[in-house]
Structures are given as structure tokens and as C-alpha cells.
Amino acid sequence: xxxxxxxxxxxxxxxxxxxxxxxxxxxxxxxxxxxxxxxxxxxxxxxxxxxxxxxxxxxxxxxxxxxxxxxxxxxxxxxxxxxxxxxxxxxxxxxxxxxxxxxxxxxxxxxxxxxxxxxxxxxxxxxxxxxxxxxxxxxxxxxxxxxxxxxxxxxxxxxxxxxxxxxxxxxxxxxxxxxxxxxxxxxxxxx
Numbered sequence: 096x097x098x099x100x101x102x103x104x105x106x107x108x109x110x111x112x113x114x115x116x117x118x119x120x121x122x123x124x125x126x127x128x129x130x131x132x133x134x135x136x137x138x139x140x141x142x143x144x145x146x147x148x149x150x151x152x153x154x155x156x157x158x159x160x161x162x163x164x165x166x167x168x169x170x171x172x173x174x175x176x177x178x179x180x181x182x183x184x185x186x187x188x189x190x191x192x193x194x195x196x197x198x199x200x201x202x203x204x205x206x207x208x209x210x211x212x213x214x215x216x217x218x219x220x221x222x223x224x225x226x227x228x229x230x231x232x233x234x235x236x237x238x239x240x241x242x243x244x245x246x247x248x249x250x251x252x253x254x255x256x257x258x259x260x261x262x263x264x265x266x267x268x269x270x271x272x273x274x275x276x277x278x279x280x281x282x283x284x285x286x
Contacts, residue, residue, distance in 0.1 A: 119280075
């Protein structure tokens with residue numbers, strides 16, 4: 096995988112997946128070039144600081160109404176843009192500039208339980224309420240619609256009797272931490 100590949104991570108919240116990705120690639124020829132967030136209070140900023148990764152917080156205007164975020168990405172030239180708990184719909188200008196280079200992880204088995212507003216415990220509650228026997232994760236390319244891009248990878252877990260959104264979330268996080276970095280590494284080898 097040499098020369099060094101570059102990743103930019105977008106995250107809106109706690110940043111546990113971002114941290115797992117950073118730690119996974121710390122001894123590999125992959126640079127986590129930047130973490131971008133839309134929330135000044137996001138815990139991912141503290142994680143980035145603790146792990147010596149540059150981070151930038153941006154607002155809605157710089158993301159949707161200007162080319163500020165696009166310009167940052169064009170300067171870095173990432174091999175992959177990774178959404179790890181990023182909740183805004185990705186703008187078309189960035190998707191056009193980085194075709195098939197923007198990926199996301201979703202905490203359910205798409206195409207079910209996706210779309211606007213379907214994130215975190217909302218997804219787990221919906222899955223349990225549906226009486227499905229399993230849930231899982233979906234890693235997919237990002238498109239102009241929430242959770243509609245081509246699926247790259249899925250992993251499943253059983254839903255037990257008495258499952259709660261909290262216990263299901265723990266199982267989903269375990270799948271995310273196990274599989275997301277490996278899928279990213281595989282994609283980087285293809286680029």
C-alpha cells in the first residue's frame with residue numbers, strides 16, 4: 096500500500112469509530128490527514144487532539160453554500176473520505192470532486208432502516224420494533240440521498256429476546272470497530 100494513502104474523516108459526535116480507525120492505521124502507511132466536524136462540542140475533537148490528528152470544525156454555510164470544505168479536501172487530496180457518525184447529507188460538489196471516494200457506515204442492514212433521521216438509538220429502536228431477527232452494519236458509498244449509495248460490505252448480528260436499543264447498540268459498535276477499518280484498508284489497496 097505504498098506510497099502513503101490519505102484519509103479524511105467526517106464525524107458529528109463521540110468519535111469512537113474515528114478513534115478506532117486512527118488507532119488501526121497508526122502503524123500502517125496510511126495518514127489520517129484531517130478530521131472534520133460540524134459540531135463545535137463534538138467529542139471527536141477531543142479525541143483528535145489526544146491522538147495528534149488535525150481537526151477543523153465547519154458550519155452549514157461553509158459546507159453547503161461555499162466551496163470552503165471542498166477546497167480543504169482538494170488541497171489534501173485524500174484517497175478516501177470516511178463518514179464515521181456524520182449526520183449531514185453530503186453536498187453534490189464534494190461527491191462530484193471525489194467520485195467513489197466517499198464512504199459511510201450505517202448501524203443497520205440497508206436498505207432497511209435508513210434515510211433522514213435514522214441514526215443512533217432511533218435505528219436500534221426501529222429494528223427492535225420491527226421484530227426482525229437480526230441487525231448489523233452496512234458500509235456503503237455516499238450518494239446524493241441518505242443511505243442509498245451502493246453497498247460495499249455488511250455484517251450481521253442476531254437480535255435476542257429482550258434486546259434493548261442499548262444492548263443492540265453495543266453489538267453494532269463491536270461490528271463497526273471490527274470491520275470498518277478492515278474495509279477501509281481493502282478499499283485503499285484498490286486506489
